[in-house]
Amino acid sequence: MRIRKAIFPVAGLGTRFLPATKASPKEMLAVVDKPIIQYAVEEAVEAGITELIFVTSITKRAIEDHFDTNYELEDKLKKAGQERFLEVVRNIIPKHVSCAYIRQPEALGLGHAVLCAKPLIGGEPFAVLLADDLIYSPGVGCLSSMVKIVEDIQNSIVAIERVSINDVKKYGIIASEPMGKQLHRLQGIVEKPAQEDAPSNLAVVGRYVLMPEIFSLLESTLAGANGEIQLTDAIAAMMAKQQVLAYEFEGKRYDCGSKLGYLTATVEYGLRHPELSEEFDAYLKERYR
Numbered sequence: 701m702r703i704r705k706a707i708f709p710v711a712g713l714g715t716r717f718l719p720a721t722k723a724s725p726k727e728m729l730a731v732v733d734k735p736i737i738q739y740a741v742e743e744a745v746e747a748g749i750t751e752l753i754f755v756t757s758i759t760k761r762a763i764e765d766h767f768d769t770n771y772e773l774e775d776k777l778k779k780a781g782q783e784r785f786l787e788v789v790r791n792i793i794p795k796h797v798s799c800a801y802i803r804q805p806e807a808l809g810l811g812h813a814v815l816c817a818k819p820l821i822g823g824e825p826f827a828v829l830l831a832d833d834l835i836y837s838p839g840v841g842c843l844s845s846m847v848k849i850v851e852d853i854q855n856s857i858v859a860i861e862r863v864s865i866n867d868v869k870k871y872g873i874i875a876s877e878p879m880g881k882q883l884h885r886l887q888g889i890v891e892k893p894a895q896e897d898a899p900s901n902l903a904v905v906g907r908y909v910l911m912p913e914i915f916s917l918l919e920s921t922l923a924g925a926n927g928e929i930q931l932t933d934a935i936a937a938m939m940a941k942q943q944v945l946a947y948e949f950e951g952k953r954y955d956c957g958s959k960l961g962y963l964t965a966t967v968e969y970g971l972r973h974p975e976l977s978e979e980f981d982a983y984l985k986e987r988y989r
Contacts, residue, residue, distance in 0.1 A: 701854055703847045703909060705820070706749040706827040708740060709813035711757035711804040716958065725760045727831045729962065732969050732976070736956050737763060738792065740831040745797055747843040749827060752799045753820050755813045767792060767799050809928025814910075815918040823912045825850060828931075830906025834965050835859075836972075837951035842907050846947050849883070850909045856938060857945040859907035860884070861953055868895055871903035872932040876946055884946040886939055891924070891932045902946070904932065905953055914938060 714726030721729075727737035741752060754763060770789065777786040793799070804816045814828060827843060835842045846857050860874060872891050876884035888899055908931070917934040924930050938944055954968075955961030970980045 701825060701851055702748070703825055703827055703850060704749060705751040705753060705824060706744045706829055706843075707753045707755060707814055707817045707821070708737065708829055708831060709755045709804075709810055710737065710760055710763055710831060711755055711807065711813060713757075713759070713807070717962075723759075725762055726957075727760075728762050728766065729956070731834065731956070731962070731965050732973050735766060736834060737831045738766070739834050740829045741767070741793060743835065743841045743843050744827060744829055745794060746841050747827070747847045749843075750797050751820075752793070752797060753817045754799065754801045755804050755816050756801050757804055757807075764799075764801055807928075808923070809926075809930055811918050811921055811929035811931040811934055814931055815915060815929070818915045821912060821915070825854075825856075825909060825911050828906075828908040828910065832955065832957035833906030834954040834956050835905075835907065835949065835951055836954070836968075837949065839950065842947075842949040842951060843909075845949065846907060846909050849945065849947060853945065854911075855943045855945050856910045856914070856935070857908070857947055858886075858904045858935065859949050860902045860946045861905055861948065862901050863903045865895055865898070865901050868893060868898040868901060868903065871905070872930075873898045873900060874902050874904060874946055875899035876902060879945070882948045882950070884948065886935075886944040886946055889932050889936045889939075891930050902948070904946070907949070910935075911938070911942070913941065 710727050714721035717726050728735040773789060774786060800820055802816055802820060804813050842859055850857055863871060869892050872889055873893055874886055875888035876886055879885050890899060914934055917937045921929050921934045935944060954965035956965055971977055
């Protein structure tokens with residue numbers, strides 16, 4: 701059972717970054733020299749994904765353009781002898797990887813966005829990546845590890861991390877039974893609980909690998925707060941039918957849906973960048989000594 705398809709829900713308005721996102725998708729905000737969405741796509745491709753499905757809205761055309769061929773730009777770079785930059789724009793995604801785009805007609809939540817992609821998934825297991833959650837894994841990528849677990853065990857899995865108890869109200873929080881160093885068996889999941897109601901401080905973050913049965917559960921999931929269909933509600937329903945796992949990944953997650961998380965990612969990715977790291981590090985030390 702090979703995981704070949706991944707859904708990228710990118711239809712959100714990005715209101716926390718206005719006015720920057722008035723005419724440009726938040727997923728196209730750059731962390732150093734690549735847009736946030738490209739980092740998520742690279743993680744998916746590294747995990748063996750060959751079909752990328754973007755659930756978009758009317759304001760997201762720039763995402764389509766970014767992953768499409770720009771013949772005019774390539775021609776100008778070629779004529780100018782800018783071979784290095786020519787290779788950069790030609791290799792944003794490998795040639796064996798395809799992109800598809802489907803509109804989410806209304807902002808009805810993450811569960812609804814995933815459901816919009818059902819016609820393109822069929823009866824296969826698939827991944828879901830939320831680009832706002834930029835995950836740095838110095839070894840094997842988060843999604844690569846999750847895909848390997850699913851291909852071995854053949855159950856749905858969600859990524860989790862430990863958060864401050866003061867932040868549990870921002871996440872889906874799980875109750876679980878440990879299965880090993882990083883693996884847990886889900887026993888319950890609560891969307892954005894009050895601190896006193898949280899079953900743990902293990903929060904679901906933006907990486908999922910799901911069995912196709914999730915679609916029928918999403919279709920019967922009632923809208924919750926703000927009229928949204930929550931993916932966590934469908935996952936909770938799935939637990940009554942089959943085992944669902946949680947993976948406590950190695951690495952660091954940057955919440956690029958918040959300004960502070962985005963700025964933190966920009967600084968730390970700048971310090972890792974092969975062309976910039978030394979000079980940027982020297983600047984920061986000089987600036988803040």
